[in-house]
Amino acid sequence: MAASLNVALLGYGFVGKVFHAPLLSRTPGLILHTVVSRDAGKVHTDLPQVRVVADADEAFADPAIDLVVIATPNETHAPLAMAALMRGKHVVVDKPFTVTLEEAERVIAQARASGRLVSVFQNRRWDADFLTVRQLLGDGALGEIAEFHSHFDRYRPQVAQRWRESDVPGAGLWYDLGPHLVDQALQLFGTPLAVQADLARQRTGARATDYFHVQLRYPRARVHLHAGSLVAGNGLRFAVHGERGSYLKHGLDAQEERLRAGGMPGDAGWGRDPQPGQLILAGEDGTLIAQTVDSLPGDYRHYYSAMRAAIVDGMPLPIAPEEALSVMRLIEVGIRSADEHREIPFA
Incomplete structure (x- = not known):
């Protein structure tokens, strides 16, 4: 090379x-x-x-x-x-x-x-589950999308003593996980018409945002981005609903867990998702038929x-400067929407 x-x-x-x-x-x-x-x-x-x-x-x-x-x-x-x-x-x-x-x-x-x-x-553009969702939407498997739900929930009831959870500029979940979910949504659906955001501090002693629920409004579709710190039992990652059916995915991409455990990119089985999704499509007679969908392999490299x-x-570039600007613009509009308790036009 x-x-x-x-x-x-x-x-x-x-x-x-x-x-x-x-x-x-x-x-x-x-x-x-x-x-x-x-x-x-x-x-x-x-x-x-x-x-x-x-x-x-x-x-x-x-x-x-x-x-x-x-x-x-x-x-x-x-x-x-x-x-x-x-x-x-x-x-x-x-x-x-x-x-x-x-x-x-x-x-x-x-x-x-x-x-x-x-x-x-x-x-996270190279998460296995996101790559799979992107392919399903690109292929039109679900028809025109009506609802898109993207979750990144955690159960971390104790507030940690670290800058990410402190009252400093750029701290909190909206700056931590928000950019991932916003970027993925913009890649799939483009620029929304409007943004309505709810940002909160839910944990006892929280010093920064530890919850967000944000709706991006499109002409037909509604895109919901969600993250919480007191979610012990959900596990939903994606729920996508369209004219022809739905796709449901639970569990997070495995690459972060393997990296945390000391694994190295390129190890055997790297990027494989151990938890397949479920595709539910309507047959010609309207009967709903469910099938398992293995995720495409992911690789952050x-x-x-x-x-x-x-x-x-x-x-x-893998991520163009204009794409970075779009995410930052939506992050700021989300903060304004939460502060003013109203939907803010975006497009």
Whole structure:
């Protein structure tokens, strides 16, 4: 394979350690060259061969670095991306791209001014279940869609002492899981006519949003995006209802669980979904017939493979800047809708 790219990973907390480092280490054509972390021992326990520096500026100044991946707290995304771009590096930012739409616009403008590429890491476009839903809708298996329900529920009754659950900019579930569900919905249905959002703090002692229910209104379809922190027994991931039938999927994509357990991308069975979905279609006589549907295989490395191809070969970015802007715009409109307790026009 032609030209390998040297990558600097900023941050070695949960996201950097569990997601980005394994994916970068197992994507052909990418070399995890440097990690920016104040805990070199933690990094070297997992990655003994990787250079560790304590300051992002040291990585930005290194001429050997081609691509910077930002996996730091959300409110640092925009300033770090701006600094890396100004030093001539290509940039990947973990979701959310930024904390505000205005920040997102400035980062994209800086990328254009610097002649460098910037993209947001939306790994869940490569979830097995989402790939399957996308194929079913693309094939027209369910006919025109009337309802689309996308859930990402958890049971975490205790408020953790971490920045994601603190009262700081960019914290809370709407910034954590919202960008995933919003991005998937925009990919499937395009720009909605309007947004109505309910954001709440439901757990005792919650300091940030830990629940959201958001409806995207289209001419016919209604798209419901939902995440809660006190859901012990649901397990629904997708429920899609159309003129010809329904598709139901329970259980989350298995890649995150395997990464948490120390698995590596490319291991045997990687990306396979152990819990098939159910397709319920109406026969010619109106009888409903249910069948099991195995999910397409998922692989988060496809994001980084496409990012490398964009930098080296001039191929399209895996997630274009305009797509990042659309997600941030909807995130902000959702906050406004919740604050004002009303539906907000979007299109």
